[in-house]
Amino acid sequence: MTGQPEHVVIVGAGLGGLRTAQQLRSAGLQGRVSIVGAEPRLPYDRPPLSKQLLTGEWDAERTGLAGQDAFDELGVRAHLGNPAVALRPGDRTHELELADGAALHADAVVIATGLVARELPDQPAHVHTLRTLDDALALRAALETADSLLVVGAGFIGAEVASSARTRGVAVTVVEALDVPAVHALGPQLGPLAGRLLTEGGVELHTGAKITRFGDAPHGVAVELADGRQLAADVALVGIGAVPRLDWLAGTGLDTSAGIACGPTGRVHGMDGVWALGDVAAWHDPAHGGRHRHEHWTSAGDQAAVVARDVLAAPPPPPAVPYCWSDQFGLKIQILGRPELGEEVVPLHGTGLDGGPVRGTVAAYVAGDRVVAVAGFGAARLVARYRPLVAAGAPVSEARATAAALS
Ligand SMILES: Cc1cc2nc3c(=O)[nH]c(=O)nc-3n(C[C@H](O)[C@H](O)[C@H](O)COP(=O)(O)OP(=O)(O)OC[C@H]3O[C@@H](n4cnc5c(N)ncnc54)[C@H](O)[C@@H]3O)c2cc1C
Numbered sequence: 001m002t003g004q005p006e007h008v009v010i011v012g013a014g015l016g017g018l019r020t021a022q023q024l025r026s027a028g029l030q031g032r033v034s035i036v037g038a039e040p041r042l043p044y045d046r047p048p049l050s051k052q053l054l055t056g057e058w059d060a061e062r063t064g065l066a067g068q069d070a071f072d073e074l075g076v077r078a079h080l081g082n083p084a085v086a087l088r089p090g091d092r093t094h095e096l097e098l099a100d101g102a103a104l105h106a107d108a109v110v111i112a113t114g115l116v117a118r119e120l121p122d123q124p125a126h127v128h129t130l131r132t133l134d135d136a137l138a139l140r141a142a143l144e145t146a147d148s149l150l151v152v153g154a155g156f157i158g159a160e161v162a163s164s165a166r167t168r169g170v171a172v173t174v175v176e177a178l179d180v181p182a183v184h185a186l187g188p189q190l191g192p193l194a195g196r197l198l199t200e201g202g203v204e205l206h207t208g209a210k211i212t213r214f215g216d217a218p219h220g221v222a223v224e225l226a227d228g229r230q231l232a233a234d235v236a237l238v239g240i241g242a243v244p245r246l247d248w249l250a251g252t253g254l255d256t257s258a259g260i261a262c263g264p265t266g267r268v269h270g271m272d273g274v275w276a277l278g279d280v281a282a283w284h285d286p287a288h289g290g291r292h293r294h295e296h297w298t299s300a301g302d303q304a305a306v307v308a309r310d311v312l313a314a315p316p317p318p319p320a321v322p323y324c325w326s327d328q329f330g331l332k333i334q335i336l337g338r339p340e341l342g343e344e345v346v347p348l349h350g351t352g353l354d355g356g357p358v359r360g361t362v363a364a365y366v367a368g369d370r371v372v373a374v375a376g377f378g379a380a381r382l383v384a385r386y387r388p389l390v391a392a393g394a395p396v397s398e399a400r401a402t403a404a405a406l407s
Helices: 015-026 066-075 135-143 156-168 184-199 249-254 297-311 380-385 387-393 398-407
Strands: 006-013 031-038 076-080 084-086 094-098 103-106 109-111 115-117 147-153 171-175 204-206 211-213 221-225 230-233 236-239 242-244 260-262 275-276 281-284 322-326 331-337 345-349 361-367 370-375
Touching: 006 015, 006 094, 006 103, 015 031, 015 066, 031 103, 066 076, 084 249, 109 297, 115 331, 135 236, 147 156, 147 221, 147 230, 147 345, 156 171, 156 184, 156 322, 171 230, 184 204, 184 322, 184 331, 184 345, 184 361, 184 370, 221 236, 236 387, 260 275, 297 322, 331 380, 345 398, 361 398, 370 380, 370 387, 370 398, 380 387, 380 398, 387 398
Parallel strands: 006 031, 006 109, 031 076, 109 275, 147 171, 147 236, 171 204, 260 281
Antiparallel strands: 084 094, 094 103, 115 242, 211 221, 221 230, 322 331, 331 370, 345 361, 361 370
16 A cells, blocks of 8 residues: 555444544545444443443443544544454455445555453353443443342452442442452552452452352352352352454454454554554554553554554654553552563552552562553552653662652
8 A cells, every 4th residue: 555545444433443533534644434333333432331330420421432423524434333244355455344245445444343241151141241331231220229249350340340339339249260359450469459449348359269150049140159159149240351352354364363463553464454453453562572452441542543643654653651540449540551561569659568558559560670560559640650660661760769759
């Protein structure tokens, strides 16, 4: 592809898809833009689904990210409720087949199809998962008449749902198969602080507890744990992560086993004229090597800016530091950088790691002597001060000096 593309098709009408359309226009794309969405809805925001929507503070409309007028203004044609079912790459033009049999031809394709919630084996149909607005509305309706909720999985989604249910006065039990809650996001040293938020918020937490089967409960849901214990609740949510659903790319020969493999600007490995971004895309990380999928709201927007410029052969924006947050039990957990690369954790502020209050605790994740990530609990102003250090991979001595200067 040389010069500007004539037609860009964006697959996925979520956050990343919408931001790509907006960024393409603001970067000067003149040609046609189409956006294809599996859900019959205009793009909406997912973070409130486990928070304000579930507590009842927000109605569904407030989660909307863009109305039809915004699409009209951008000059974007939306095909909603009509998922892409196949991609047939060509030399110059790619063909995208939609579920209703229609075919779209594009010289640039951007894939932002997100994830689907993972389920447990033999999970009954009335057990909830949470990924879409419809999922959230169904869970909220169920909580309206429930006295008790069983949450499977103590990651961020499980904990946020637990927190929202507690706000509604529902008794909550959380069952986590691993020994440490939120260990994938926070690691083994800081994960226990997320566990404390749960128990201090009135949740009954069972860690190292594997569910072996769902049983019968007269009303609601029952589960049996590996040690024989039985738990029951009026409503159950399984929050055990989410996976890319890429069966529609099966015919392309792409390796999609760990998300869509991409270069550092989102170009899909092995396929010219195709980009991927957001939760579904495993971008090459030039700072640390390897490929990584960020399941973060902020990354989808940051990556959309990079992809839009790359599609137009314009220089990329400055690199962004990965960032995510979780709101639970009246407190914001924030993570800058890539904690999973850390070899040790260095406390910077607060005493949460010594058994003191979780709120106000900030710590650095360090690899070699370099800061690769910083996490904070209810300490937004402090966390913000470490962004330049994480961006630069600064020595831990600098983080310690910053902590001393801020104390
Ligand atoms: C309940 C919940 C709470 C969250 N809270 C936070 C938070 O507090 N902080 C944070 O940093 N992140 C949070 N996230 C993550 C954040 O929302 C995601 O990182 C972000 O939405 C990713 O954007 P995306 O465009 O990659 O995917 P999505 O927003 O999931 O959009 C993908 C879209 O593609 C569509 N699609 C799928 N397959 C096809 C197909 N074949 N054809 C056409 N369309 C298709 C889907 O229907 C979907 O609408 C949360 C996520 C959830 C589910």
